[in-house]
Amino acid sequence: MQTPVINIQNLDFDYQGQTVLHDVNLNVHQGEFLGMVGPNGGGKTTLFRLILGLIQPRRGKITVLNQSPHQARRAIGYVPQALKFPVDFPMTVEEAVLMGRLGPGNRLGFWKKNDRTAIEPILEETGLIPLRKRRLEDLSGGQRQRVFIARALAGNPQLLLLDEPTANIDVQMEEDLFQLFRQLNQRMTIVVVSHDLGFVSHYVSRIACVNRSLHCHNSTQITPELIEHMYGHPVRVSRFAQETA
Amino acid sequence: MPEFMSSFITALGQHSFLQMALAAGLLASVACGLVGSLVVVKRIAYLAGGLAHMVLGGMGVAVYFHSDPMVGAVISALVCALLIAWVSLHWQSRQDTVISAMWAIGMATGILCISQTQGYQVNLMSYLFGNILLVGSTQLWLMALIDGILIAAVLAFYKSLEAVAFDEEYARLRGIPVTLFYILLLCMVALTVVLLLQVVGLIMVIALLTLPAAIASHFCSSLIKMMGLATLLGAGFTTGGLMLSWEPDLPAGASIVVLAGAGYLFALMIRWLWQKRQHLRLHQNTRQDAHQNTHHQDREL
Numbered sequence: 001m002q003t004p005v006i007n008i009q010n011l012d013f014d015y016q017g018q019t020v021l022h023d024v025n026l027n028v029h030q031g032e033f034l035g036m037v038g039p040n041g042g043g044k045t046t047l048f049r050l051i052l053g054l055i056q057p058r059r060g061k062i063t064v065l066n067q068s069p070h071q072a073r074r075a076i077g078y079v080p081q082a083l084k085f086p087v088d089f090p091m092t093v094e095e096a097v098l099m100g101r102l103g104p105g106n107r108l109g110f111w112k113k114n115d116r117t118a119i120e121p122i123l124e125e126t127g128l129i130p131l132r133k134r135r136l137e138d139l140s141g142g143q144r145q146r147v148f149i150a151r152a153l154a155g156n157p158q159l160l161l162l163d164e165p166t167a168n169i170d171v172q173m174e175e176d177l178f179q180l181f182r183q184l185n186q187r188m189t190i191v192v193v194s195h196d197l198g199f200v201s202h203y204v205s206r207i208a209c210v211n212r213s214l215h216c217h218n219s220t221q222i223t224p225e226l227i228e229h230m231y232g233h234p235v236r237v238s239r240f241a242q243e244t245a
Numbered sequence: 246m247p248e249f250m251s252s253f254i255t256a257l258g259q260h261s262f263l264q265m266a267l268a269a270g271l272l273a274s275v276a277c278g279l280v281g282s283l284v285v286v287k288r289i290a291y292l293a294g295g296l297a298h299m300v301l302g303g304m305g306v307a308v309y310f311h312s313d314p315m316v317g318a319v320i321s322a323l324v325c326a327l328l329i330a331w332v333s334l335h336w337q338s339r340q341d342t343v344i345s346a347m348w349a350i351g352m353a354t355g356i357l358c359i360s361q362t363q364g365y366q367v368n369l370m371s372y373l374f375g376n377i378l379l380v381g382s383t384q385l386w387l388m389a390l391i392d393g394i395l396i397a398a399v400l401a402f403y404k405s406l407e408a409v410a411f412d413e414e415y416a417r418l419r420g421i422p423v424t425l426f427y428i429l430l431l432c433m434v435a436l437t438v439v440l441l442l443q444v445v446g447l448i449m450v451i452a453l454l455t456l457p458a459a460i461a462s463h464f465c466s467s468l469i470k471m472m473g474l475a476t477l478l479g480a481g482f483t484t485g486g487l488m489l490s491w492e493p494d495l496p497a498g499a500s501i502v503v504l505a506g507a508g509y510l511f512a513l514m515i516r517w518l519w520q521k522r523q524h525l526r527l528h529q530n531t532r533q534d535a536h537q538n539t540h541h542q543d544r545e546l
Contacts, residue, residue, distance in 0.1 A: 052418060073418050080414065089286055090410050090465045099408050102419035107405045110469075128500070135466050 003066050004029050005159055005189045006051060010062030012141075013046060020046050024060070033185045035204035036193045038214045042211040045081070048161050052078060065158060074103060078146045081164050087137050087144070091140045094132045095134030096147050097123065100154025108138050125179065126150040142173035149180070160184060162192040166199075178203045253488040255398075259342060262378055263487075266497070267420030269380040272388040273444045273453070279395050280437040282457035282468060283430055287410040290455050292431070295344040297327040297438045297450045299351030303373060305358030311347025314372075315387060316444065321363045322435035351468070375446030375498035379488065391436045401470070404474055406430065407468050444483065445498035456505040459483065462510040482508060 006028040014019040029036055034134070037046050049055045053069030064072035077100075078166045096201060097119050098111050106115070122130050126146045136144060139242075143166055151159060166174040181190055182203060194200040201207060207217045252447065257263050284293050303321015304314045325347075332343045359372070408416040409426045415425045424493065433455075441450045461474035486501030 034250055054417070074420060076418075078415070078418055080412075084285070085412065086288075090462055090471045091411065092466050093405075095407075095467055096411075098404075099411070099415065099419070102404065102408055102416065102421060104420045107421055108401055110403050111532065134465070151415075160506075193266065 002185070003032055005065060007061075007063045007202070008051075008171075009061045011050070011062065012058045012221055013043070013050060013055070014058050018137070019212065021050075021057075021090060021210075022213055024210075026208065026216070028078045028189060030189055032189050032206065033204045035197075035200040035207045036133070036191060036210055037195070037197045037200065037207060038210035043234045044210045045163055047210060047214075048078070048163055048191075048193065051157050051161065052076060057126075066113050074155065075158045076154055077152030079145075079158045079160070079162045082141065082145055082148065082167065085144075085148075089136060091136050091148050093128055093136065093139070094119070094123070097128070097135060097150045097154050100151040103155075108207070122153045125183075126153070133149065140173075141176070141184055142169045145169060145173075145177065146180075149177075153184070158188055160188050162190070164193055164195060166194060166196065170174070174199065198232050246430065249492045250488060251346075253491045256491060260477060262309060262380075263491075265380050265382065265385060266377045266487060269377055269384055269388060269444055270501070271480050271486060272385065272392055273441055274457070274479025274483055275392045275436040276388075276395055276440045276477050277453050277457050278461075278472050278474075279399050280433050281454045281479075282411055282472045282475050283382065283406060284434060284454055285458040285462055286468065286471075287430065288343075289430075289434070290451060291341070292344060293434050293438065293454055294451045295348040295351075296322065296325055296329060296431070296435055297442070297447055299328075299347045300438050300442065301355035301434070301447050302351035302353075302358075303355075305355030308362050315439070318401065318439045319436070323432055326431040326435035327428065328432050329381070330424075334424060334427070340387075342478035371446065372442065373401065373446050374496060375442065375444055375449065377444050377483075377497045379499075388440050391440050395401050395433055395436065395536040398429065403469065404430070445501055449498055449502045451480065452502040452505055456502075456509045460509055463512060463516045477506065478505075 004027040008024055008026040011021060011024040012019065018068070024047070044217065050057055050078065051064060053073060062069055065075055066118050089093070093241070094116070095111075098115055101111075101115050101118065123132055126149060128146055128150055131139065131143060132217055136147065136218065141146065148158075149162070160181075166177060169177070174228060178199075181192065190206070197207075209215045257267065284290055300318055300322045303325070304318045307314045307317020307323070317528070327415045328347070329344065333340050336343055354373075366462075370376075379428055405426055406429075408419070408421060409430070411421055413423050413427075416426075420539050437454065438450055441453055445453050457475040457478035458471065458479055463472040482505040483501050486504045487497050488495045489495070489498035489504065
């Protein structure tokens with residue numbers, strides 16, 4: 001059998017004496033599109049940071065593409081949560097995307113012509129060609145999100161990690177983005193964190209609920225069991241929800 | 246040509262100290278433009294302020310031991326840069342408190358040392374408020390050397406510096422030695438502080454380090470353009486300040502900073518008006534869109 005793209009075994013992670021993740025096991029296989037859901041503070045972003053090797057687990061083992069997370073970093077495309085960027089940074093779309101081409105062999109001087117040609121197909125694919133000379137400040141939330149996805153793609157990743165790519169984006173934009181992910185999924189493995197379980201379940205092949213522990217659901221049907229795992233306790237579906245459904 | 250301008254230009258032909266002052270202002274604005282832009286986008290103006298005051302401590306110690314204050318300034322600036330880097334990397338939660346403490350202690354040390362040295366009053370004033378009219382040729386050469394180092398650093402590491410300033414975590418993930426670049430950045434700030442001390446003095450270093458870059462940030466689409474525009478603005482403010490101060494015999498450093506401050510307010514106003522216009526246009530566009538949509542729906546019905 002093929003080795004999984006992400007392999008996590010018996011992982012524990014503590015932060016300031018509090019257990020954030022406990023006994024997490026996860027295998028993500030080549031070509032999968034995994035959706036990760038769970039409450040705020042449930043450990044989704046922490047799990048991403050562990051997979052990227054930015055933090056170390058207290059116990060357990062992670063391998064990514066058969067290497068340590070630190071070694072595998074350059075093959076991972078990471079799209080962090082959008083809120084943390086200084087939007088007033090003087091930078092065009094093109095320059096931001098070029099940043100994805102940084103690497104140990106590419107960090108001196110200015111961007112060269114071959115860097116600019118290399119990102120051309122990515123700008124095309126993400127629909128950023130007409131916006132390439134715009135400042136980040138002058139973009140909408142959805143357009144900015146596309147820039148950070150393009151930046152991740154510029155590094156030629158085998159694995160794409162997206163942290164809440166659709167937060168603060170309108171529904172139409174969200175749908176467009178997921179169409180793009182579906183297209184990208186044909187050539188790379190994708191893990192996406194989302195707050196919107198109902199929406200994400202239409203697109204992904206498997207759902208993982210992260211709430212201190214991790215439970216996978218192979219079916220993408222929303223079952224009471226899944227919802228219970230997601231919130232950590234049984235949820236009574238209200239009359240209102242039933243009526244609108 | 247206004248009278249203050251023509252009298253400045255006549256004086257410029259007559260006095261070599263005025264030519265040197267002008268050259269000092271121009272050399273300072275290069276450092277302002279390059280490093281000030283990085284300070285503004287990385288939001289480390291407060292660290293730069295701490296650094297400037299700590300440098301006074303180093304200069305004071307150098308004066309006390311009768312060595313060259315510039316040498317003392319350069320050495321202490323680099324030591325302080327490393328100290329600040331260490332604090333901000335390992336003591337993040339209390340960073341502002343620790344920097345404030347170092348800020349005050351550095352300045353107090355400098356004042357104590359200078360006060361115990363003969364002829365201190367002249368020195369102290371020129372360190373605090375600068376005296377661009379007393380700049381000598383050795384200082385000019387040193388400033389040119391520091392400018393050269395800063396330009397070389399920016400040219401060599403431009404895209405890495407840009408990435409570290411924009412998104413440290415991502416830069417780290419792409420294999421950029423972020424800590425090393427952060428230390429390099431602080432050392433660049435330290436050298437700039439030493440250079441600017443000559444022109445406007447300690448109190449006003451921060452103004453010249455941040456104001457031209459802050460103005461430029463509103464009107465540029467890349468960091469390198471921001472550096473260029475900030476350099477030009479810095480050159481304009483130092484030259485303009487010098488010019489304004491010449492005839493009425495005002496302190497040159499303070500004139501430069503007041504001019505830069507006025508420029509900043511003016512830029513904010515322009516920006517505000519421009520944004521208001523953009524907003525209005527956007528609003529009109531959406532109204533037009535909505536109008537067209539209703540037409541469209543009418544036809545469908």
